[in-house]
Amino acid sequence: MAQKSYRKSQLIAFDNAAAGHDGVLSDPSGAVVIKPCSQAEVDFYHSTAKDEHSHFATFIPTFMGTLELNSESDSTAAVARTAIMNTTEAGQSIAGAPHAIPNAPVVEKAWAPSNGGKIKTDLAIVLENIAAPFQKPNILDVKLGARLWDDNAPPAKRTKLDKVAEETTSKSLGFRIAGMRTWHGHAATASSSGISEDGYRRYDKHYGRTLTTKTIRQGFEDYFLLERGGAIAKKGPLRIVVKRFLEDLVELKSALENEESRMYSASLLFVYEGNRDALMDALAREREEPANGINGDEAEEEEDDEAQVPAVQGLKLIDFAHAEWTPGQGPDENLLQGLRCTVEVLEGLLEN
Numbered sequence: 001m002a003q004k005s006y007r008k009s010q011l012i013a014f015d016n017a018a019a020g021h022d023g024v025l026s027d028p029s030g031a032v033v034i035k036p037c038s039q040a041e042v043d044f045y046h047s048t049a050k051d052e053h054s055h056f057a058t059f060i061p062t063f064m065g066t067l068e069l070n071s072e073s074d075s076t077a078a079v080a081r082t083a084i085m086n087t088t089e090a091g092q093s094i095a096g097a098p099h100a101i102p103n104a105p106v107v108e109k110a111w112a113p114s115n116g117g118k119i120k121t122d123l124a125i126v127l128e129n130i131a132a133p134f135q136k137p138n139i140l141d142v143k144l145g146a147r148l149w150d151d152n153a154p155p156a157k158r159t160k161l162d163k164v165a166e167e168t169t170s171k172s173l174g175f176r177i178a179g180m181r182t183w184h185g186h187a188a189t190a191s192s193s194g195i196s197e198d199g200y201r202r203y204d205k206h207y208g209r210t211l212t213t214k215t216i217r218q219g220f221e222d223y224f225l226l227e228r229g230g231a232i233a234k235k236g237p238l239r240i241v242v243k244r245f246l247e248d249l250v251e252l253k254s255a256l257e258n259e260e261s262r263m264y265s266a267s268l269l270f271v272y273e274g275n276r277d278a279l280m281d282a283l284a285r286e287r288e289e290p291a292n293g294i295n296g297d298e299a300e301e302e303e304d305d306e307a308q309v310p311a312v313q314g315l316k317l318i319d320f321a322h323a324e325w326t327p328g329q330g331p332d333e334n335l336l337q338g339l340r341c342t343v344e345v346l347e348g349l350l351e352n
Helices: 041-047 051-057 155-167 169-173 204-210 214-224 235-257 278-289 296-305 335-350
Strands: 002-004 012-014 030-034 063-068 092-095 122-128 135-146 174-184 200-203 261-263 267-273 313-318 322-326
Touching: 041 322, 051 235, 092 169, 135 335, 155 267, 169 235, 169 278, 169 335, 174 204, 174 214, 174 335, 214 335, 235 267, 235 278, 235 313, 235 335, 267 278, 267 335
Parallel strands: 002 092
Antiparallel strands: 030 122, 063 122, 135 174, 135 267, 174 200, 261 322, 267 313
């Protein structure tokens, strides 16, 4: 298998605005996420390729391979090798580089897994960047579970994470908002405080920790750019987006109810198109495709020749550093509690 090498200067730093690890990188196209990880997370991704977990695998980012990172490099050679499947150049592999890249550009369509700060490791996992198909992705990271530590966690870490859960909605609702970013447009930067020059408003982990059981709805109102107590219009693109998120959540819940697993500190990653014109165009393209009478094979061939089809929304389950299959122990009720409560919040937005 041929290898494709990247120089250190070619990799792109991610803007970890939604939530996430330090040191997360991307390739020049922005199509992949290169995230420092543990061997346990790699093993879990490999396990999802088995037939018995094939349905669950549709709810997580596409796993493309691993990189072995190290601190020794020169300016002309790659410092890591990996075999990556399903890339745009079939049959090739890709090479990575160290975590820190001085003055590296930042990829705008960024999300990053949210399970903590920078970790000491030479191993990185390569995943699809699910925000890549969007022009201006609005991103929300929801950390699941009232219990956030696995059985291997030392007592000090258990105490720390239990305190975080007690002081946030993690304990009461089984989830909390870990971070998000919403696009308001470049025109909004001059008139609104808190909006960056790129037109985004960013909410870090501290924002989510200020929300309570009574105010958690406000977090989703901010994500969907609603006024306080505001309703989602009976008709319009935003209602379509929220209904699709609900459909995805219900399907994911069903899949997890039929799995025996434990996934501590996993997250839901929500993405929808923040540029209204692009969102309307994506919905229009969807309506046109059936009318064109294009079958699946023809559509796939056309996608190879044309620009990427615009996306409306997407939802994935992410962060599997503390995940494993647990035959005989039943479904992961710790995770499912957060899923069910998230569904209730979104249903509330539609009802009002």
